[in-house]
Amino acid sequence: MTGRLAVAHYLAGLSLAAATVLALDTRTVPMHVTAHGRPPTAALPTYTVPQRIRGFGADLPPGAPFPEHGTGRWRIVPGSTTATPTAIPYTVEVEEGITLREGDQPFAAQVHHALVHPRGWPRKGYTFRRVDTNPTLRIRLTAQNTAREQCGFDLPYDTSCRIGDTVYLSAPRWFRGAHTYDSLTAYRSYLVNHEVGHFLGFGHEPCPENGTPAPVMMQQTLSTANDELAQLSGEVPPDGKTCTPNPWPR
Template sequence: MKVHMVLMSVALTAVLLTMTRLADETPPTPALITSITSSAPPAGTPVEVPPAQAPPPPRVYASSSDLPDGPEFPVAGAGTFHVVPGSGPVVGTGPLRTYAVEVENGITVDEPAFAAFVDATLADPRGWTARGARSVQRVSGAASVRVRLTSQQTARHVCGFEIPVDVSCRDGNSVFLSAARWFRGAVAFLPDLDAYRAYMVNHEVGHAFGQGHQPCVAAGGPAPVMMQQTFSVSNDEIVRITNGVPQGAVIPRDGKVCTPNGWPYP
């Protein structure tokens, strides 16, 4: 009898333990499920994205002679130059002027691209060969004009920096194109860098061909390629920037403003 009662007690204990375990494993009630999920947005609800920040406004330049913002450029080089290999056919008619393309030693640039741009500019029908004035030909040896891509510091040394503006220049039969301007351009031409590069080549080679500086003559018309457009396309502003420093031309203070132009015969 006692054995029987003990067995019944053991069986009852096992039943109670099983019921307790099942109670612990009982799934949450619907109310509990609702409480857990109520903080999540319903499926398909659009997620609010914060608005993108507006880009900064374009820089307002204090002077049209300021060097525009832009990529890095060669600041210093060796002060010596090497020829970019290449030659071409005679372009145009009239007296022949040969030219070589050079890059300053110690600077890193795409030399074939620079040479190709110079070639295309000097061969353009709007350029110095128009109207039978002269012909040009690229050579790799002795040349009547040497077109040189020049670091900023070398250009400042050769061309001067009395007026604190980065410029290009012609010295003897060599044309020094400032890398600062080649990579950044000039305010008057923004945002068209290629148009300014054509102006650089034509203006400085124009000096090598005997051309002097000119003012804006027809207000609202294209500036003469020999106008100092790196400073400005406004006669008054050129006078203000140069502040009486001789520039090889008398620029009138007459209020005339031209449009930028890089070609001798646009």
């Protein structure tokens, strides 16, 4: 997800989108954190977020504990791979303060798997090689509050983002995934491919046809339904189309 999701934008589009979304249950979610991840000085109003059947909902799923705070400094996970000279050199990095139960290398391996998989960006002509120094792209696992500082938190959801040559992967999402995915492994591949897609210059896309696999550049962390994304971000038309989760470029 690139940029900040403006609450005012959300509220302005709410009435239009609400007319197209039927039979929605709602719950009230407090806006308890500012865009920069700091507690507000005064209580902020609440607003309702649409909730639908299982598989939808932009809130963080329950699950394993995740690192909330980091130091703002990252360690490079050592390792390099061979590839063609035109392959994009990238580093895998973990924020200091994050301890992965099985160590850093399994995280790096999952990132690499997503980037070199034949169903991934290589099918579009983009190849990658992992390096220890002089990267063109940095992929960083980032603690919750640092991710909020970097990516913004205008809506109360944990998100990842790309800023310049750096992809910030939200640790809460890496640890727990999203309601749209039953498989955490598949979601992690989506997360890497989506944010790297922004690095490659691709923007967000809506669901093109009802029941088809979602484009990897759809905001699948939030929803695979255009109506819900129209309410949450205002970036897609509320046309009733809903896709199925898909971690790979089409």
